[in-house]
Amino acid sequence: MHERTQPKPTASGRVRALAHQVAAATPAERDRAVDALRAAAILGVVLGHWLVTALVADGGALHTASPLHFMPWLAPVSWVFQTLAVFFLVGGHVATKGLASARARGDSYGQWLRARLARLFRPALALAVLWTAAACGLLAGGADAGTVHTLVKLALSPLWFLLVFAALTAATPLVGRLNPLWPLAVVLHVDLLRFGLGGPGWLGWVNLPAGWLVPYTLGAAWTRGELDGRRAGWVLLAGGAAATAGLVAWGGYPASMVGVPGAAVSNLDPPTLAAVTFGMAQCGLALLLRARLRRAMRRPLAWAAVALVNLSALTIFLWHQTALMATTATGLLAGHLPGLHTVPDDLGWAAARLAWLPVFALVLTVCWTAFRACEQRGARRPPRVVRSHRPGPARTPGPRVGA
Template identity: 35%
Template sequence: MTVSARAAAEATPAGRDRYTDLLRVASLAVVVCGHWLMAAVSADGMGNLLAVVPALQVLTWGLQVMPVFFFVGGFSHALSYRSLERRTGGPVYALFLRARLQRLLRPTLVFVLVWASVALAVQLAGRGDGRLTGAALRVVTQPLWFIGIYLAMVALTPPLLRLHERAGWAAFAGLAGAAVLVDVLRFAYGVPYVAFLNFAFVWLAVHQLGFLRADGRIRVPAALAAAGLAGAAAAVAWGPYPLSMVGMPGEKVSNMAPPTVALLCHGLWLVGAVQLAAGPAAAWLRRPRVWRGVVAANGVAMTAFLWHLTAMLCVYGVQLALGPELPEPASGAWWAQVPPRFLAALATTCAFVALFRRFEAPARPGPAAVPRRAAGPLAALGTVLCLLGVLGLSTTGLGGLLDGHSATLVAVPVTAPAAIAMALGGWLLVERSAPARRVRLRG
């Protein structure tokens, strides 16, 4: 426990919603453990445990908790934007973007640059085509899709928050209805490319639930959970949707990419379920030791998320270097190695966190800016470029840096170098959305 984490825990305002901090950490922890479990690595390459043992796909109904993270994001974004408006009394869009993106983009871009350097060195040495090496360069950036979606949520918070304040539940219903329409056009009429709209409609609908929580308008969480669970079960049983709530290699339809109505229903039941646990969890979080642990974990959560797959790859690399053949995925010997492999991956992740956590540390508080009129559009453009760059990297991976390898982002081919350039350029624009004058924030 660091002194700064202890001090932050002791300085927590009495009115802070501690449960959302717990949900943020817990959801990322579940995702990390899920990725470690699903990584089915053998001497022949890297696969997915859920494809090896399809019966385990039902576990994704508990392990696919990204909707909880986006729900918490909506809650936090609503509070932050409103607070910034009250305290500055002026245009705050650029300020909001810079403040929310700083702790997200800095560790992300450091991760990208480190891995791009590794990938370039490996390919210059002529070793980028190995089965495991090639798989590592391909999959290590895949979790960045989450960063890209989250960037879009931050950028769209102000207009969607205004919509929420005017329409309440109707705003959520509009986004959910649009997601249903997209799936109808996709599956019933075969309209090309329309499915990609649900990257916005599905995740923004979940994000909108966070606004509703911020205003205390999720009053019957049991009904929300029951409706979502029933809807997801019906969609899988009678619709064109697969059982797995995460993407599976080779599947014709994925609930994740692009998102589907089945995944939206899954998100509804998760939101209802975590809301039901809010009361008991709030009492538990009042314990000083528990709260200090949550504060400390929140301070490094993004760094741990970014480097957790690298840690697992390191563990498998050491196993291969030591000589014994890796057991077949899902065999008895493979399951026996799961606990020590998890512990080794956790220790390695902690080492990466110790090395890179400085980039996630918040900047020292200082005077906030009331930006000039052009700052908002400049920050928005920068955010869009970052979004496209990060999503592009999650699609292309870092293999083929030198040979022009490309992948399709929606309907546009993109290469890894172009994606990196967009992300870096976008970050520079966000940082350059300079103020015209400064005011001192209170509180």
């Protein structure tokens, strides 16, 4: 008799099997809602930049433009995709929780900080080295200096976020128990001095650490259990949304929550009071969604996708602008393409830009394949044996999904 051969698993079957393996390897005590929020925040920033950043070809040069400048009624797009506050919320929660766990294991603050900063700056170093070499090559090849400046500034723009995040991480022992109202008060007074009393513009840069310290300290409050109830989420959401609406309607703040080239005031560069109150509303919404996200993450496919993003969150964030620029530069070989090199001044450009998003994602996948090892190297620590007074097999933790 002939033996019956087992049918080969389909591609979808292999994906499902891998998803179940990832879910089974994840420790039961892990709060998957935290990873889901981090993934949503990173992907929101990436999609937001791809939708509102245009590189317009003007002769042989490229300059940045934004559809929000020509179509300001599209400002609500920035409300959906400007999700940095959620990332700082999760960062403050994870950092304070991780520091407490490190101390419980007997690790010093220095050991914990070195591990955290290495995970942050290893992928950033690769980006800086590549773009330094690229800039030198372009200038040596006779490229327009203004174009090179535009490209390098755009490519390295994610590093400002990384530096602020690293500074707040290093200050975690000092700010871990800080009431978020204190940095909020700093932002309020800085804006009063800048916009109300005609203070110097450079004073606004005080808001760069103070503004992002608000969601970071909210994350620390989350760790302490002070934001467990739904009331806290609703207060943040309703209060932040009402304050933002009032500041935009009567305070003269821009409606867009991202920078717009040519605008007199940017809500993000540096952060304004409107950006901070808007971030508080986002944090409130994130806190209210935790229970639903935990239920959604019980599905193996959903959890595997979130785990994949978290394993390479910084790589995705750091290289997404490079993916946009690589696509734009390559597309120039075919002429000035709509949605890629043309002025973003109508809905036709917006429709064309939506069609380019899969191409950006494909190029970003190539960058991810090439540079993800920079982030993941050292992410897995040797398993620690947990000693027990009772005999039995040693327990080792599951794979680390995110820092």
